[in-house]
Amino acid sequence: MTRDSDFKQVVRTRMAETGETYTAARAALQREAYDAARAEQDRLVGRLFRDGRIERVPAKRKVRAAVLLEVLSRFEPGRDYAEREVNEVLLGVHEDFAYLRRELVNYHFLERADGRYRTAARAPERAAVERQEIPAWEAHWLPGFLAEG
Structure with missing residues (x-):
């Protein structure tokens, strides 16, 4: 209850x-x-993605977080990725793969250790001020996605 x-x-x-x-x-x-x-x-995100790619990374944090959630869905939960593999996935989305990789880590969607990347073990706990800038989709979708790993 x-x-x-x-x-x-x-x-x-x-x-x-x-x-x-x-x-x-x-x-x-x-x-x-x-x-x-x-x-x-x-x-x-619907208006930002064309043929699986985004033309530009949004400036607004809530929209950027929504884009990052869509990008995260291209990774396999629980799998270790070399930086080169992460870059290949992200190049399929946008030419500035380094920025996307950094943002995925900063938003705690990807974890980085010893030059390897993997999806987070669980959904990040957000402070109240952070939750204002994160789409509700994170709370509904992310825990189940991450649990698949």
Whole structure:
């Protein structure tokens, strides 16, 4: 059961409106949140990608983070990559592969150790100020993606 009392109240409100059980109401709200996050992700990156590539790296942090999540999906969770391999993947997205690689590490999507890269072991914990600049898609998609490794 969730510890978030605000969310519990939203679930109970939905229960009263729809007659659903707590579990059904909670699942429906979570599905709606997932669908809304996916729609936001598509809106943020849809206009930037053409044939799998981006023309420019966005200046706005939230849009850039959304682009990085799309780029991250090109990596296999749990696999070690040499820097050259990471660069090859990123060249398929944008010519400034070094910037993308650095941003993936800075956003804690990729981890670097001993000249090797791999997707993060788990989704990063974000401070409140960081969460404002990260699309909701991260919380919905990233933990499952990383767990595949």
